[in-house]
Amino acid sequence: MTTSTPLPPPVGDILGRIGGTAMVPLRRIAPAGGARVLLKLESENPTGSMKDRMALAMVEAAEADGRLAPGAPVVEYTGGSTGVSLALVCAVKGHPLHVVSSDAFAAAKLEHMRVLGARLRIVASDGGRMTGQLTRDMIALAGEISAALPGSFWTDQMNNLDQLAAYHRMADEIRQQTGGRIDALVQSVGTAASIRGLGEGVRRWAPHATVVAVEPAESAVLSGGASGAHRIDGIGAGYVVPMWRAELASRIERVSTDDARAMAARLAAEEGLHAGTSTGANVVAALRVAADLGPAATVVTVMCDTGLKYLT
Secondary structure: OOOOOOOOOOOOOHHHHOOOOOEEEOOOOOOOOOOEEEEEEHHHOOOOEOHHHHHHHHHHHHHHHOOOOOOOOEEEEOOOHHHHHHHHHHHHHOOOEEEEEEOOOOHHHHHHHHHOOOEEEEEOOEOOEEOHHHHHHHHHHHHHHHHHOOOOEEOOOOOOHHHHHHHHHHHHHHHHHHOOOOOEEEEEOOOOHHHHHHHHHHHHHOOOOEEEEEEEHHHOOOOOOOOOOEOOOOOOOOOOOOOOOHHHOOEEEEEOHHHHHHHHHHHHHHHOOOEOHHHHHHHHHHHHHHHHHOOOOEEEEEEOEEHHHHOO
């Protein structure tokens, strides 16, 4: 007779299940003779995304210092995952949420926000592609909506440093799960909050670790390329974002939309890990790093969200 693993006690609400996600090694996709590649399963968060962490951190910090009063509205621009996470947090905490998004992003994400009570304004894209101009248009409209709503709080994810604490805590989880053994951290760049927070957090206990940033090959602005259009949800804003810190990244990897999609498909078919395209991009880059470092090393990357958001 086997003994079952003890389950955690009941939590006060669904927000208590944010964080504490598992980590698994890649088994079939990892390169022969390469480093061990570990994937942090952020799909285990309540909305299926790592953005639950930062949404909760931004809202709670604003509530704590008085920027967000009880029942006051919240405003944000988002490619989808941040909006879904904010919709969850705001539903639990009783804040109306106003979201600016676009038809460039997965329809399931937009519908998920609506189901959780968010009010959406959709900005038309250039043929369903992500561009720098689209990002700027969404930000401008969010600013207008916030200015027109008395007492509202604009989370402004591109500039909000409150979210870094959430990623520092995630880095602490990685330390516990790896026993402090990590040679490289690989993460894609959207607002740059996750790579900055994770990179800062990891470097506190593993100062030798290589921090690898991932961006779309079609819009590789961080590595000096031209701004362009791509279809990797959640990353590649099309310009150098305010929270980006070039000195933190030891290396930048460019990954194409086609390669990110192909890897997401392989993860599902070969590893049973159904993820989105940003995760596909992470794994493409992580495998490159793993091949360079060799079998004695450990590479950690992130399964940013669940692939269920992209079935449509």
